[in-house]
Amino acid sequence: MTTPRIGLMIIGDEILSSKRQDKHLAQANELLKPRGLAVSWVKILGDEPSLLQENLQQSFAQAQAQTDIVFCFGGIGATPDDRTRQCAAQALKLPLVRHPEAVAEIEAQFGEAAYPQRIHMAEYPAGAAIIPNFYNRVPGFSIEHHHFMPGFPMMAKPMMEWVLNTYYAHLTQSPTIEKAIRLIDGQESEWVEFMEQFEVEFPTLRLFSLPSIDADHKRTIDLGVEGLEEQAVAGYKKLVAEAQRRGCQWQALL
Template structure:
């Protein structure tokens, strides 16, 4: 796999804090067992001009992008129209999407719900196993509803259908918690560690509790064998420094 994976999470309700995003967590749960990782995430509102500009940049990037939200039929759902504008394509009613929406809603599909079958010309549908209102894909961008319970199986379908060969050895995360101390005391060690293990991602997350006690979660992410080896080096360094630590399970 040589392409970056990005997420665009769309909705004023996410920016305002009225709702908390769950798509990033769900995406990681699907990607990690495949050995895949997310390169970037953008959270944007429903403002059409900004959404069009965001999608123009995203389409131009060549990345594989999963987009969530704004594909409904109400006036504040602007993702379908913005994707078409970003690609300078007309909206076109997709016959397979029409069939799905008619099958789900019958006569009540008209006059409003049927607009959810209108995508940028040349799009393919993404089956919605929850309520049969499809998402759509075009130029390796995959547009799904903002409801996580709908989006998760749709994203899984996309991965299995288009990227079944994107299987790499899963990466795991292992870490220890250093009790007390400052991150600055570990900078030189961390630099040398990264030179020794270029295929591991080394991370350091300091915490200050309400009573002022400090700790540092220091760990590695990588394929199993290397991650276990890297964790052992972290433990050995802490022991050599006589620095108290505990293994995070």
Template sequence: MSAFGAYIIGDEILSGRREDKHFAKLRELLHARGLRLSWVHYLGDEPQRLTEAFRRSLASEDIVFSFGGIGATPDDHTRQCVAHALGVPLELHPEAEALIRARFGERTTPQRLEMGRFPRGARIIPNPYNQIPGFSVADHHFVPGFPVMAWPMVEWVLDTQYAHLFHREDYVEDSVYVWDAHEGDLVDLMQALTVRYPEGTLFSLPSVPEETGGRRRLELGFKGPRAVVEAAMRDIVAALEARGLSWERPRS
């Protein structure tokens, strides 16, 4: 099954002038469809880095969403860098041109038409907010940085192009909170579970007392095929109880 990844682009994200909201939202949109996010890269407005990143991921089989940098101001480089990575020119997309002209009418300018110049062979992504489209090439999908535009566009791409992947993977996560325990006290249990259930992945997430109201807490769990996770969690709970350790399920 193809992996899903994301680029989140903009100097304003890296400098802290804007707070990224795309990572959490994309993860939510994928999860609701039985999909999961494998990687996220944050990139500034540096054409060379952008081109190199796009060249690498376009050579892969990953399904990638890219947020930001598709406008027509001098600090927007995404469209040009995708074209460079593909080795094709930018061209005014006829559907994009029609949408932009319909949106602006007599106020259509060459600058506004620049927003419809995409790498040759691109497909448009409709924008329900202001009709200025994004674009797709292969399994890479480029949307604006504005959440009000980007998120419906991502949903449209998922629902029209990848519905055949929804809820297909047998993958779940489960965990318990273990109270007043150190990771070091449970390493032997973790090692045994990793050997016993190689089809799944164990995870251990400690929290310091300052984060949990004064008590030490360790989240211990498993992820992978449902049957494997259920069996591993039964073993975890049995081992914790045998050791006299206090545990509870995380609240939803």
């Protein structure tokens, strides 16, 4: 079975303006990596309705064609600048309807104060299913392999975990590991041919090269592999042997 690609949509003008720093990508990786899964792509979008609808429309089409899984964070509140629910409905050409389970949750949490504004947060594209919110009982929703959650990371993380456990437990695979060395005063160009040969020899591993230049203009390269443990260890030994053969100064990275 082919593992679906996993995408993230992080929605909100406050992220684009840097008023808030994104935490959803890091949290998603924390949840996915132990399951042997990984993020394939990330989009950061503002609250502009036309752009949001356009991107959701493309994402729904892609998910339907390739069974991608998409986690969306932000813009599902009740204020005028929260437009994700409406844009999702428009992208799917579906009406917004009040979900009875979501209504019950919001009424249970807020009582009479649920009206007239908070109750709008129970309005989803027709056919959506709720995602329980363990923080304040205002649910998110799922539809067409897309899962919509609040922009607050402390709410979104347990909601994403619930989605993974509820809908995608069958996708769990053996977790991967990373092993890397740091080359001191290295140049990436000197390693290109070796890296090309390495990828032929170890096709199941992800080979990565991360160059850095510090404040004193000293160069380093973090050269490493990610994959299942047995293959990753074998690939790592190959990197070490090559560094030693070349007489490079290097150190192991944890």
